[in-house]
Amino acid sequence: MRRSLLATAVVVTALMVQAVVVNRLQLLGTGPDLPVLVVVAFALGAGPSYGALLGFVTGLAADVLPPADHTLGRLALAYAVAGYIAGLVEDVEERSVLTTVAVVAVGSGVAVILYAGVGGLVADHRVTANAVAHSLASTVIYDVVLAPFVVPLIALAARRAEPAA
Amino acid sequence: MLLLTAFTLITLDYRSGGGGPLRSIGNAVFGPVERAANAVAHPIGSFFSSLGNLNSYKSENDRLKKENADLLRRLRLTAADRAHLAAAEKLLHLAGQAQWKIVPARVISFGSSLGFESTATIDVGSRDGIESNQTVICGDGLVGKTLNVGPTTTTILLGNDPDFTAGARMEGTTQNIGHVDGGGRDPMTFTLLGTQARLEVGDRLVTFASEGERPFIPEVPIGHIVRVQPTPGQLYSTGIVAPYVDFNSIDIVGVVVATPRAVKRDSLLPPSPTPSPSVTSASPSPSGSPSQSPSGSPSPTGSP
Numbered sequence: 357m358r359r360s361l362l363a364t365a366v367v368v369t370a371l372m373v374q375a376v377v378v379n380r381l382q383l384l385g386t387g388p389d390l391p392v393l394v395v396v397a398f399a400l401g402a403g404p405s406y407g408a409l410l411g412f413v414t415g416l417a418a419d420v421l422p423p424a425d426h427t428l429g430r431l432a433l434a435y436a437v438a439g440y441i442a443g444l445v446e447d448v449e450e451r452s453v454l455t456t457v458a459v460v461a462v463g464s465g466v467a468v469i470l471y472a473g474v475g476g477l478v479a480d481h482r483v484t485a486n487a488v489a490h491s492l493a494s495t496v497i498y499d500v501v502l503a504p505f506v507v508p509l510i511a512l513a514a515r516r517a518e519p520a521a
Numbered sequence: 522m523l524l525l526t527a528f529t530l531i532t533l534d535y536r537s538g539g540g541g542p543l544r545s546i547g548n549a550v551f552g553p554v555e556r557a558a559n560a561v562a563h564p565i566g567s568f569f570s571s572l573g574n575l576n577s578y579k580s581e582n583d584r585l586k587k588e589n590a591d592l593l594r595r596l597r598l599t600a601a602d603r604a605h606l607a608a609a610e611k612l613l614h615l616a617g618q619a620q621w622k623i624v625p626a627r628v629i630s631f632g633s634s635l636g637f638e639s640t641a642t643i644d645v646g647s648r649d650g651i652e653s654n655q656t657v658i659c660g661d662g663l664v665g666k667t668l669n670v671g672p673t674t675t676t677i678l679l680g681n682d683p684d685f686t687a688g689a690r691m692e693g694t695t696q697n698i699g700h701v702d703g704g705g706r707d708p709m710t711f712t713l714l715g716t717q718a719r720l721e722v723g724d725r726l727v728t729f730a731s732e733g734e735r736p737f738i739p740e741v742p743i744g745h746i747v748r749v750q751p752t753p754g755q756l757y758s759t760g761i762v763a764p765y766v767d768f769n770s771i772d773i774v775g776v777v778v779a780t781p782r783a784v785k786r787d788s789l790l791p792p793s794p795t796p797s798p799s800v801t802s803a804s805p806s807p808s809g810s811p812s813q814s815p816s817g818s819p820s821p822t823g824s825p
Contacts, residue, residue: 375642379631382769386636386706423632423640423676425668425684431634468635475637482637482683482705490706491636 359518363398366510367414370394371421385494389464390506391418393499395435396442396463397510400456404443411439427478434470438463453504460503461496468492608773611660616775619740619784623658623775624649629674639682639705641665643774646673654736656728656777662742662765663687663728664774675776680743681709681768687737688729692787694718698729701743701762709762711746720749720758725790738777740784742791765791 370390378387391414399407415435419428442463448455468491475483534543571578609625616623626643633639645651647670657664657677665679666687678685685703689711699713713720724746730739744764752758 375630375632379633380769386633389635418634421632422669422671422674423630423638423642424634425632425638425640425676425678426634434635471635471637480637484683484705486707487637487683487705494636 357518359398359402359514362513362517363410366394366398366513367391367410367417371414371417375421375423383494383498385498386491387494388498388502389467389495390502391415392435392438392464392467392495393460393502393506394510395439396460397503397507398514399439399442399463400445400451400459400507401511401514402443403446404440407439407441407443408436409439411435411437414439426475426480426482430471430474430478431467433474434467437470438467441466456507457500457503460507461500464495464499465492468495605773608660612658612773612775613660615658615660615662615789616777619780619789620782621658621738621777622779622781623777624651625773625775626675627773628771632676637683637705639679639685639703639768640668641677641679641771642674643677643776644674645776646671646675648672650778651675651776652778656734656736656738656741657774658741658777659766659771659774661767662744663737664766664768664771666736667776677774679703679768679771680764680766681705687743688731689726689743690729690739691718691720692725692727692790695786699757701726709744709764710750711760711762713758713760714756716756716758718758720746720760722746722749722760724760725793726762727787727790734780738780740786740789742789 370393374390378390381387392411395407395411395414398410402410412432412435415432416429418424418431418435419426424431442459445451445455445459468488472483472488472491612623612625624645626645626649628641629644630642632641643657651667651670653667653670655667657666663680665677665682665685668676668678670676680687680701681703683703683705686700689699689701691697691713697713697715697718699711701709701711703709711720711726726743726745728737728739728741728743731737742765744762744766746760747763748761750759750761
């Protein structure tokens with residue numbers, strides 16, 4: 357319960373920071389995607405079903421949050437699958453830093469590819485090969501760079517919120 | 522004997538009312554000596570007295586440092602405020618030249634949805650009179666159009682979004698029209714329809730009015746052509762546009778809600794670097810025709 361409250365607060369913060377701060381920075385490439393990073397970080401400690409649910413809720417919020425202008429549900433699907441995949445790693449006994457970074461990379465990459473894939477299905481003209489390549493490279497690289505800072509913090513906070521889990 | 526001398530001096534001096542020759546002798550003799558002694562003793566004396574004042578000097582120093590930092594910070598803030606003011610002035614200048622009725626707004630967030638979209642949120646909404654499909658401008662030119670309108674915020678589509686397209690006209694002509702399309706990560710392109718005209722580097726573009734001026738009003742500066750792409754055998758020509766607006770750094774924008782007067786053609790473009798063949802008026806005057814009335818049922822045209 358407390359972990360869910362913490363997750364909600366962190367997800368809302370990540371969405372706000374992404375819209376108001378990160379998207380405004382003129383970074384090389386498209387910049388990091390904080391919500392998916394946060395979802396993966398929580399899922400790493402909570403399991404696949406929790407990760408999928410958190411991803412779905414985060415993605416839906418990202419879909420609805422202004423100024424998004426795409427078909428509702430695309431980010432929900434993308435983040436839910438990313439959260440599920442990240443949660444599958446929860447049971448791994450010896451989790452090194454490399455594993456965590458790899459999971460973050462895979463999670464954000466899967467989110468971008470799924471979002472672009474569904475975009476192709478709904479004939480979104482914004483999804484071109486060039487755009488997908490740029491977005492994939494940027495999101496994965498930036499999220500991997502941010503992962504060593506964000507994931508341990510979230511893991512620590514989640515453990516303190518729910519020590520029994 | 523000595524007492525007598527002292528009493529005599531007292532009486533004499535008393536009678537003469539102070540001053541007198543003895544005093545001036547004393548001044549002349551002892552004055553310079555005192556001055557020399559002071560020059561030596563003063564630094565020593567002030568050193569010792571400052572030792573006693575060290576604490577108050579330290580606190581004074583801290584206070585001055587803090588005040589200095591505070592003033593520097595306020596100066597920096599003022600630089601940011603000055604930038605805001607300059608942007609707002611430019612916007613009002615453009616709108617004032619054209620006599621458009623605008624609602625000024627500030628950009629509060631940008632949207633990127635994993636880097637595919639180029640949209641922004643502005644802090645005005647239906648309560649401020651905003652409707653969807655209105656032109657959004659800033660002091661430099663065309664920013665985009667409004668999409669979804671909430672009560673207090675609105676989503677706008679920026680000019681460099683791949684879904685953005687607007688009718689455009691080349692400066693100095695009436696027939697050479699086409700459309701500009703945002704390219705996302707690729708540059709904005711202009712497609713000139715028809716084969717009569719030739720697209721050249723440096724040609725400047727303004728918006729071409731949509732039906733009922735929704736979503737685009739005419740005469741908003743868009744940008745200029747930087748490269749012409751070869752289109753052999755086609756009925757159109759294409760060029761790369763450098764927009765006047767830097768979409769990543771927009772801050773103060775205005776939504777055009779009414780255009781009471783027709784704007785003189787090409788009058789809103791900045792002064793041309795090379796003299797153009799058409800007449801560009803320095804002081805634009807609204808044309809004689811009365812205010813434009815929007816068409817009864819706005820139907821979508823070729824360029825939405």
